[in-house]
Amino acid sequence: xxxxxxxxxxxRRVAVTGGTHGNEMSGIYLARHWLQAPAELQRPxxxxxxxxxxxxxxxxxRRYVDxxxxxxxxxxxxxxxxxxxxxxxxxxxxxLNQLLGPKASGRAFDxxxxxxxxxxxxxxxxxxxxxxxxxxxxxxxxLQLQYPELSCQVFLYQRSGEESYNLDSVAKNGLGxxxxxxxxxxxRADIFSRMRTLVATVLDFIELFNQGTAFPAFEMEAYRxxxxxxxxxxxxxxxxxxxxxxxxxxxFQPLQPGAPIFQMFGGEDLLYEGESTVxxxxxxxxxxxxxxxxxxxxxKFTFTVPAMPALTPDxxxxx
Ligand SMILES: [Zn+2]
Numbered sequence: 001x002x003x004x005x006x007x008x009x010x011x012r013r014v015a016v017t018g019g020t021h022g023n024e025m026s027g028i029y030l031a032r033h034w035l036q037a038p039a040e041l042q043r044p045x046x047x048x049x050x051x052x053x054x055x056x057x058x059x060x061x062r063r064y065v066d067x068x069x070x071x072x073x074x075x076x077x078x079x080x081x082x083x084x085x086x087x088x089x090x091x092x093x094x095x096l097n098q099l100l101g102p103k104a105s106g107r108a109f110d111x112x113x114x115x116x117x118x119x120x121x122x123x124x125x126x127x128x129x130x131x132x133x134x135x136x137x138x139x140x141x142x143l144q145l146q147y148p149e150l151s152c153q154v155f156l157y158q159r160s161g162e163e164s165y166n167l168d169s170v171a172k173n174g175l176g177x178x179x180x181x182x183x184x185x186x187x188r189a190d191i192f193s194r195m196r197t198l199v200a201t202v203l204d205f206i207e208l209f210n211q212g213t214a215f216p217a218f219e220m221e222a223y224r225x226x227x228x229x230x231x232x233x234x235x236x237x238x239x240x241x242x243x244x245x246x247x248x249x250x251x252f253q254p255l256q257p258g259a260p261i262f263q264m265f266g267g268e269d270l271l272y273e274g275e276s277t278v279x280x281x282x283x284x285x286x287x288x289x290x291x292x293x294x295x296x297x298x299x300k301f302t303f304t305v306p307a308m309p310a311l312t313p314d315x316x317x318x319x
Contacts (some may be wrong), residue, residue, distance in 0.1 A: 007209070019054050147198075
C-alpha cells in the first residue's frame with residue numbers, strides 16, 4: 001500500500017475555490033460572499049482564502065468559456081509556453097497554478113477545497129484523487145461521522161496511470177465537494193446552506209489536526225470509475241432516447257445486468273448489458289451531454305486508511 005505521506009506541519013495555507021465551473025451557483029455565491037466577508041473562513045491557526053476560480057465563465061453563467069477549467073491542470077497545459085491564442089481557461093489555470101501551486105512543489109498551498117454542483121442526484125459527494133491520500137480520507141471520514149444523515153459518498157476519480165487534472169490537484173492536499181441535484185444557473189437554499197456547513201466542518205477538521213489531534217485507522221468504502229456510458233444516438237449524433245425513469249436519480253444505487261437504462265423515443269427499453277453490478281453516478285448530468293456521457297459507471301470497494309498521528313509541537317528553542 002503506497003499511502004502518501006501525511007502532513008507533518010500544520011496546514012496554514014488553505015483556499016476555498018468556487019466557480020471553477022461558472023454555472024454551479026452554490027460555490028460561486030459562497031466565494032463572492034466570503035470575498036466581502038472573510039471572517040467565516042478564519043480559524044485560530046489559519047485563515048482560508050476564498051477564490052472565484054473562473055471569473056469569465058461565471059460572468060457569463062457558463063461552465064467554461066473555451067475549455068473545461070477543471071480538466072486543465074495537467075503539466076502539458078501548465079508548463080507549455082504561453083501564446084496569445086491560448087484558450088481563456090489555459091491562461092487562467094496557469095494563474096491559479098501560480099496563486100495556489102505550483103503543482104507538485106514545496107511552495108504549493110497545503111489544502112484546496114473546490115466547490116461544485118451537479119444536476120445529478122448525487123446528494124453529498126466527496127471527490128478525492130485516490131485512496132492513498134490519507135489526509136483527505138480522514139477528512140471524508142470526519143464529514144461522514146459529523147453528518148450521518150447526509151450519507152456522504154466518496155468518489156475517487158483517478159484511474160491508474162492517469163495524471164491528475166483538476167484544480168485542487170495543484171495543492172498538497174485537496175478535496176472536491178459535489179452537491180446535487182441543482183440545475184445549472186440556479187441557487188437552491190437547501191444546497192447552498194449544506195455546502196456552507198460542510199465547508200465550515202472541513203475548516204474545523206484542519207484546525208483539529210493543526211492543534212495536535214490524532215486520528216485512528218479505519219475501514220472506508222468508496223466508489224471508483226470503471227467506464228462511462230453515452231446516450232443512444234442517431235447517426236447525426238442527436239439523442240435517440242432518454243435516461244430510463246428507473247435509472248434517473250438513482251446515483252450510487254446498484255445497477256444489475258438486464259436492468260433498463262434508456263427509454264428509446266420509439267418506445268422500447270435499452271437494458272444494461274454488463275456482466276457485473278455497477279454503481280452509476282452523474283446520471284443525466286447536464287454538462288456531460290457534450291462529453292458523450294449519460295452516466296459514469298463506478299465500482300464500490302473498501303480499503304483500510306492508516307492512522308494519522310498527531311503533529312508534534314515544535315521543539316522549544318534551546319536557551
Ligand atoms: Zn463542477
